[in-house]
Amino acid sequence: MTRTDTMTKSISSGLTRTVSPARRAQNSIMFGLVALGTVIVLIPLALILFQVVYNGLRSINLDFFIKSERDMSMITGGGGVLNAIVGTLLMVAVALVIGLVVGIATGIFLSEYREHPLVGVVRVMSDVLTGIPAIVVGLVIYGLMITTKLPGYSGLAGGVALGLIMIPIIVRATEEVLKLVPTSIREAGLALGLPRWKVTMQIVLPAASTGIITGAILGVARVSGEAAPLLFTSFGNPDLATNLLQPMAALPSAVYSLAFKALTPAQNEQAWAGALVLLTIILISNILARFFSRPRSYRAPKANTAKT
């Protein structure tokens, strides 16, 4: 009785009373801290973007995209990084194919066949792969594909190394997003008399596609900036190469050599331009992936004629 009375009273007074100055102050302090944290996070990002865009735009020109490192002059600069742009695109494409095929298959295994005795082992292996330094991955591919001359220094070997790095990223993304697909959707498919693999491939996987594509973007963004695993796999190539069996250049290592082996300020500035191109590629792949990840199996409803 009295208890209820006081409760009602405090609730009603709590509703009418204005917020106390102490709480108001607490609120402002917390908000200030959060805002400060946000700014601290955004500053480096803004600095990076500003530096790269500002310096990059100063030295970028058409030649940069249509000429290769071979055409660069030590004295006047000139030339471009077409060889590195094409090399990065080709090797990342190889990596993406490997990462998607192996990564999605493994992710499906981990999420949809949870009762399988090997699931634990595979998950540990995938996690370990995440932690292996990129340079070690490069060394492994060196042993497997370079020393054996299968096929030796090549874009293919570089792509495989990048693919190995991408696999665990896509495995994780696929597994996580498949787990978000409600069981009821799987059961609905099974109840139609569809075999489990068809339900997985044609109903569950499409429902998870957005998340898998997001995982693939993360993978692409991660590996396009990798230089280490390519040092002794794709090796590098001052000329434009489109044959995956030949040595290939890549943007991160082009940026590295422009920045550190430059003999003239002009060349040094080209390193910024290379960084800008790298950043742009990552940005474009993000935008493309977002565009493609929109559900397209149906169109938005037209006139909503039916009553609910």
Place this chain on the structure above:
Amino acid sequence: MENQMKLTPPPQSVISTAAVRLESQSVSIFYGEKEAVKNVDVSFKSNTVNALIGPSGCGKTTFLRAINRMHDLTPGARVTGKIMLDGNDLYGDGIDPVDVRRRIGMVFQKPNPFPTMSIYDNVAAGLKLAGERNKQKLDEVVERSLRGGALWDEVKDRLKAPGSSLSGGQQQRLCIARALAVDPEILLMDEPTSALDPQSTSRIEDLMETLKQQVTIVIVTHNMQQASRVSDTTSFFYVGDLVEHGVTSEMFTNPKDKRTEDYITGRFG
């Protein structure tokens, strides 16, 4: 009759002359060590609506899911005894559970349309994913099934809209249409209206009357009025036991077991 039903011969001629379609013999269902359904013998006749009632957690869903072998995919779940469809044991050697599920459709408690598919594709999914390519055949089946689910008039102008754009009641009728599209012989429904508003509920109840012309329906319901409105027979489950099974009108007016009486008069549950 030819089975071990615990009821006196039903009065409705429709029921007594119809053939037994689905029959469970000594069916027990376990989750690990726990026996969730105990030794159930019951049979359902062709073209009838059969209600399973009982308090929560009494094994109604568990029993229903045994009929289309849904438990095959639940780790630790085990079904013993026989479930016969037209005299063939669905758990017999060499029976493919995928085939069982194609012949015995299911509608779930919460509407679960396939999220990435249009209304059309939701209904066509069962056939399309089983390899049917003939556009004309698919069109026909989609229209027939949506009519069967009493949804055609509402969606015929927007078949390409996402299934998830429909209201809850429409989604559940979409799920019924999707189940009908593969032409099942039995339709299992697990509290199909418990998540719906009264108007959608009554549409689906009306629908059942027509649906039983083509399929035999087993429906779990929490709602006594619903059981009495739509079903020909009722089975009362209590803590894993099938306490009483009989013609609905008789069971509701003259229950034989004290527990049945208490439940349908609302004394517990």
